[in-house]
Amino acid sequence: MAVAMHDDIDILAKAKRSLPDDYTPSDDEEYMSEKQLNYFRVLLLEWKRSILQASEGTLQNLQEGPLREPDLNDRASSETDWGIELRTRDRQRKLTAKIDAAMRRIDEGEYGWCDMTGEPIGINRLIARPIATMTVEAQAAHERREKISRDD
Template sequence: MATAVSKIDEEGSDIELEPGYRPSADEPFMNRRQQAYFRRKLLDWKDSILRESKETLAQLQIDSLREPDVTDRASSETDWGIELRTRDRQRKLIAKIDAAIRRIAEGEYGYCEMTGEPISLARLEARPIATMTVEAQERHERNEKISREE
């Protein structure tokens, strides 16, 4: 028998998310269940990133970059450089995840910061930190490109 996953929201009341729950267009947009679902998704993503970062740091402490062969050492340094750049990008991603969690608490999550329109559930499912609708994002990127070219 499947058990429900309990989620405590900011006000402290229980919101039950049954296993396999997915937000649907058939329910009111950004209702409490959808907010709890995306909050859980964001927190799980953040936990995963933090866990990977800890594993990277532990591995850095274990592995030695004192390879006897110059070529092996250069290869190891390149690999670790790539890994550290990846972790830096993920550090910046954590800030975006935290901002999305704040928007949930403030009731702004799921709405485009440019137009105020709802962001599609499919977009939020694919990119839970999205702050704009696809159309607004495309407009923003076009304007950014034009600004760079001038």
């Protein structure tokens, strides 16, 4: 699981590096101005493109054929690696759906605003997690409620 999250962070970092260096949103500007929305739109599109590009390699490897390791330990290790890779790709598939949802929120004028409170999510949080739908405080409260309901 840590590997999958690390991969997501690497892919997002790669997407951020591909953006033009001439602009980064800041708190000094009007919140969710057209310039900021365009920045996040390009970032989300680039992030999705990077995810899809990474998944193409997995698909190509899967099509090359089944595992044919002569040693049982090597075969088990390879199958474990494939399982991890497939779980990572499934996680990224779900992430692309969240990216699409964020793009819809941009188009509908709802991006950057907390689903729970209606408050601004914050530029720094959105730069760190462009698909965020809640403020840090609302997210923490949501997770506490989830944990309590699971414990019951």
